[in-house]
Amino acid sequence: MQCKGKLIDLSRPKIMGIMNLTPDSFYDGGKNTEIKEILQKTEHMLFHGMDILDIGGQTTRPGANRISADEELSRIMPVLTEILHNFPEIIVSIDTFWSQVARETIAAGAAMINDISAGSIDEKMFDTIADLQVPYILMHMQGEPKSMQNNPEYEDVVLEVNQFFSEKIGQLKQRNINDIILDPGYGFGKTLEQNFTLLKNQKLLGFGEFPILTGISRKSMICKALNTNPINALNGTTALHMLALQNGASILRVHDVKEVAECIKLFEMYKKV
Numbered sequence: 001m002q003c004k005g006k007l008i009d010l011s012r013p014k015i016m017g018i019m020n021l022t023p024d025s026f027y028d029g030g031k032n033t034e035i036k037e038i039l040q041k042t043e044h045m046l047f048h049g050m051d052i053l054d055i056g057g058q059t060t061r062p063g064a065n066r067i068s069a070d071e072e073l074s075r076i077m078p079v080l081t082e083i084l085h086n087f088p089e090i091i092v093s094i095d096t097f098w099s100q101v102a103r104e105t106i107a108a109g110a111a112m113i114n115d116i117s118a119g120s121i122d123e124k125m126f127d128t129i130a131d132l133q134v135p136y137i138l139m140h141m142q143g144e145p146k147s148m149q150n151n152p153e154y155e156d157v158v159l160e161v162n163q164f165f166s167e168k169i170g171q172l173k174q175r176n177i178n179d180i181i182l183d184p185g186y187g188f189g190k191t192l193e194q195n196f197t198l199l200k201n202q203k204l205l206g207f208g209e210f211p212i213l214t215g216i217s218r219k220s221m222i223c224k225a226l227n228t229n230p231i232n233a234l235n236g237t238t239a240l241h242m243l244a245l246q247n248g249a250s251i252l253r254v255h256d257v258k259e260v261a262e263c264i265k266l267f268e269m270y271k272k273v
Contacts, residue, residue: 049261056095142189211250
């Protein structure tokens with residue numbers, strides 16, 4: 001994968017650290033408001049092995065309302081500027097479904113785009129990625145954040161997610177976009193059982209041809225299964241991260257970098273013997 005002129009080797013799993021700049025995210029909403037604390041958190045994640053920082057200015061938890069591209073940019077741009085000034089070699093991903101946000105943040109020094117809508121919210125997104133020629137994370141979601149958990153239904157969730165990916169990949173390939181990463185979208189329009197079915201069959205997604213990003217950190221599939229809350233879901237998250245690695249994850253999108261770095265190290269040792 002090409003990022004800012006560098007080749008990122010995905011043969012060893014990579015860690016994507018989460019930096020939510022929103023007041024109402026499900027786990028860390030409202031925590032990342034002061035630039036000094038944001039820089040300290042970024043430094044901490046880099047020290048413990050983060051490979052990519054994913055910055056988001058829009059809440060996409062179930063039931064979330066959409067904000068405009070301008071409001072999203074007002075949250076992201078000052079932070080992005082400071083982070084790149086203090087850590088010029090850092091690889092930054094921008095979590096957005098707006099093409100305007102993608103274009104302006106890449107121009108400011110971000111390296112990749114993480115789109116939960118797979119181009120379905122902003123019809124200009126695919127053409128924008130083609131112009132920018134940056135890695136693109138394509139996520140599956142049934143519906144939109146505001147309504148996606150209202151009784152999601154599939155006849156065969158693995159087959160239907162793969163059909164979705166196949167269609168979207170075809171559209172991207174037509175535009176000569178090649179650095180494509182697939183995200184199954186755990187918790188985005190799926191029941192608990194559907195989430196675990198996807199995780200168990202994750203290696204089948206994308207027909208083994210594309211890297212998989214797994215985003216399950218402290219999510220409801222853990223909290224519901226263990227009857228707990230996001231604050232107390234670290235142990236469950238680590239358990240599912242190991243399963244995600246066994247089932248082909250190339251990137252883990254996480255809140256807790258140190259713990260997932262240890263998980264990857266143990267997984268790599270396990271694979272060697």
